[in-house]
Amino acid sequence: MKLKFTKMQGAGNDFVVIDAISQQIDFSTAQWQRLADRRFGVGADQILIVERPTVPDADFRYRIFNSDGGEVEQCGNGARAFARFVSDQGLSGERSIRVQTMSGIIAPRLEDDGSVTVDMGAPVLEPAQVPFDSAALDGMPEGRDTLWPLTLQLDGAPVQVAVSVVSMGNPHAVQTVLDADTAPVAALGPQLECHPRFPKRVNAGFMQIVGRHHIKLRVFERGAGETLACGTGACAAVVAGIRRALLDSPVRVSARGGELSIAWAGEGEPVYLSGPAVTVFEGEITL
Numbered sequence: 569m570k571l572k573f574t575k576m577q578g579a580g581n582d583f584v585v586i587d588a589i590s591q592q593i594d595f596s597t598a599q600w601q602r603l604a605d606r607r608f609g610v611g612a613d614q615i616l617i618v619e620r621p622t623v624p625d626a627d628f629r630y631r632i633f634n635s636d637g638g639e640v641e642q643c644g645n646g647a648r649a650f651a652r653f654v655s656d657q658g659l660s661g662e663r664s665i666r667v668q669t670m671s672g673i674i675a676p677r678l679e680d681d682g683s684v685t686v687d688m689g690a691p692v693l694e695p696a697q698v699p700f701d702s703a704a705l706d707g708m709p710e711g712r713d714t715l716w717p718l719t720l721q722l723d724g725a726p727v728q729v730a731v732s733v734v735s736m737g738n739p740h741a742v743q744t745v746l747d748a749d750t751a752p753v754a755a756l757g758p759q760l761e762c763h764p765r766f767p768k769r770v771n772a773g774f775m776q777i778v779g780r781h782h783i784k785l786r787v788f789e790r791g792a793g794e795t796l797a798c799g800t801g802a803c804a805a806v807v808a809g810i811r812r813a814l815l816d817s818p819v820r821v822s823a824r825g826g827e828l829s830i831a832w833a834g835e836g837e838p839v840y841l842s843g844p845a846v847t848v849f850e851g852e853i854t855l
């Protein structure tokens with residue numbers, strides 16, 4: 569079938585965005601993988617699908633597929649691209665919309681400066697709901713957040729890392745590192761992503777504290793590998809840093825592909841993610 573798509577990116581996290589309101593979409597996992605493939609398809613970290621909502625208090629439904637073809641609960645950078653897309657395509661004339669996702673309603677808003685701010689909802693902090701299996705593990709209490717010790721392999725030797733676990737609808741394991749640029753993301757990321765204590769796998773964040781209002785962050789994403797930016801990863805890292813009394817809201821997040829801004833007023837409160845949303849090109853592909 570011929571498929572119209574729009575290629576977009578937010579801080580270098582890139583997407584294929586598809587209007588599934590005017591196009592009938594029913595793809596297999598293999599077809600999602602091919603669409604996301606950077607040689608045999610268009611190429612993207614995630615595929616974002618725009619649909620009519622199936623719940624009364626939303627304007628649109630937003631579905632997300634990682635480049636490994638798996639459907640997931642949330643994508644923060646994608647939410648900004650989604651809002652830009654529905655506005656540019658004339659699907660909505662509103663600056664603020666309510667969007668149904670697998671993990672609840674989020675609310676993106678188009679800003680005057682061209683950026684997009686998203687109410688991502690409140691983080692989930694109970695380990696079992698992330699989900700993370702903490703049984704038989706003694707967390708290392710530190711400040712107001714527990715750090716969980718996990719033993720991984722680095723250069724053929726065991727190494728212990730301490731992670732905070734946070735869900736933004738999707739699961740995150742965040743560790744602090746002295747230098748994000750030299751952190752062993754390629755070596756530890758895949759081990760964390762598929763660690764047995766994460767029943768739904770996990771996005772692995774590597775956070776360098778630059779100041780109380782600034783971090784550098786790299787994320788090895790579940791189902792996509794390291795991306796140039798991860799919006800929910802930025803939310804999870806800032807939540808973990810604030811809970812550990814290392815950060816104060818708002819926090820500037822320097823990712824490899826660009827800058828994000830996160831604000832959070834504390835437990836039970838929503839996390840606000842702000843950043844760019846850019847259209848790269850439009851196209852058509854036969855799948």
Ligand SMILES: N[C@H](CCC[C@H](N)C(=O)O)C(=O)O
Pocket residue numbers: 581613614634640641642643644645646738739771789790791792795797798799800801
């Ligand atoms: N890889 C993520 C989904 C995309 C998240 C990321 N691209 C973002 O901007 O939040 C997961 O499997 O939970």
